[in-house]
Amino acid sequence: MVTRFTSDGADPGEPNTSTSGAVQLDPTTWPLELGETLVVYHPHANLPPRVIPTKELVALSRGPEDLADQIPLDDSRPPYIPFETLADFEQTELFIKRDHTDPEIDEQLDIWRRHGPRSAVTLKNAREMHRCLQVAGDEEDLSQVVSQPAFFASPGTDHRYLKFKRVKIQVPYKHSKTKETRDYTVRFRPALDAVKHVLEDPALRKHLIRYPERHYVRKPGTNENMRVWTDVHTADDWWELQVILLLSPRTRSEHQPLE
Numbered sequence: 001m002v003t004r005f006t007s008d009g010a011d012p013g014e015p016n017t018s019t020s021g022a023v024q025l026d027p028t029t030w031p032l033e034l035g036e037t038l039v040v041y042h043p044h045a046n047l048p049p050r051v052i053p054t055k056e057l058v059a060l061s062r063g064p065e066d067l068a069d070q071i072p073l074d075d076s077r078p079p080y081i082p083f084e085t086l087a088d089f090e091q092t093e094l095f096i097k098r099d100h101t102d103p104e105i106d107e108q109l110d111i112w113r114r115h116g117p118r119s120a121v122t123l124k125n126a127r128e129m130h131r132c133l134q135v136a137g138d139e140e141d142l143s144q145v146v147s148q149p150a151f152f153a154s155p156g157t158d159h160r161y162l163k164f165k166r167v168k169i170q171v172p173y174k175h176s177k178t179k180e181t182r183d184y185t186v187r188f189r190p191a192l193d194a195v196k197h198v199l200e201d202p203a204l205r206k207h208l209i210r211y212p213e214r215h216y217v218r219k220p221g222t223n224e225n226m227r228v229w230t231d232v233h234t235a236d237d238w239w240e241l242q243v244i245l246l247l248s249p250r251t252r253s254e255h256q257p258l259e
Contacts, residue, residue: 045211087120102126
C-alpha cells in the first residue's frame with residue numbers, strides 16, 4: 001500500500017487532528033464528555049477539529065427565522081386554480097392516476113351531473129378537464145426562472161441567462177385497444193446548473209456541508225471514543241472521494257476553497 005503525503009508531510013487520507021500544526025492527537029482518546037461530539041474535518045477543509053454539543057448536530061432544519069428574507073408566495077388564489085373547485089382537481093387527479101380514457105371520464109362526469117347536481121364536481125366532460133390541464137400548464141411558465149451569477153461559474157458562462165427550456169416530446173401510448181402517440185410538454189435545465197443554483201442560494205448557505213467529516217463520541221462506561229455515522233457526509237465514501245480529488249493534479253491546481 002502506497003501512502004501519499006502533502007507538501008507538509010501529512011497524509012491527505014487521515015483526519016486533520018492538528019491543533020497547532022505540530023501536535024497530532026488521536027480522535028479516539030480526545031477528552032470528551034457524554035453529550036459531546038468531536039468533529040474532525042477532512043484536511044482539504046483546512047479546519048481544526050472542534051467539540052460541539054451533540055444536540056446541535058440534529059438542529060439543522062430550517063426554522064421560521066431562516067425564511068424571514070424570503071419573498072412570500074402569492075396565495076391570493078386557491079391552490080387548485082385553474083380548476084373551479086377542489087373536488088374538480090381531485091377528480092381529475094384520480095382520472096389521471098387510474099389512466100382513464102376520455103369516454104370513461106365522460107361517463108363518470110355524466111353520473112355526477114345527473115345524480116349529484118349539488119356536488120362540488122363541476123366538470124362536464126373530458127374536453128373541459130383537458131382544457132383546465134392545458135391552462136395549468138401554460139400558467140406554470142418557468143422560462144423566466146434564472147440563476148443568480150455563479151460564484152464559481154465556468155469561464156465564459158453567465159448563469160443569469162440559463163433559463164428553463166420548454167419542449168414537447170412524443171411518447172407511444174397503448175391502453176386496451178387504443179394505440180396512439182401522445183404529446184407531452186417537458187421543462188428542463190442542465191442538471192449541473194440546477195445544482196449550482198442551489199449551492200448559491202443564500203438561504204441555504206449555512207445548511208450546506210461542503211467537506212467530509214468524521215464524528216466521534218464518548219463510548220459510555222469507558223475512557224475511549226467511538227466513531228459514529230450520522231449522515232452521508234460522515235461516511236467513508238465522501239472522505240475517500242475527497243482524497244481522490246485532492247490527489248488529482250488538475251483539481252489541486254483548479255481548487256478554490258469554498259467559504
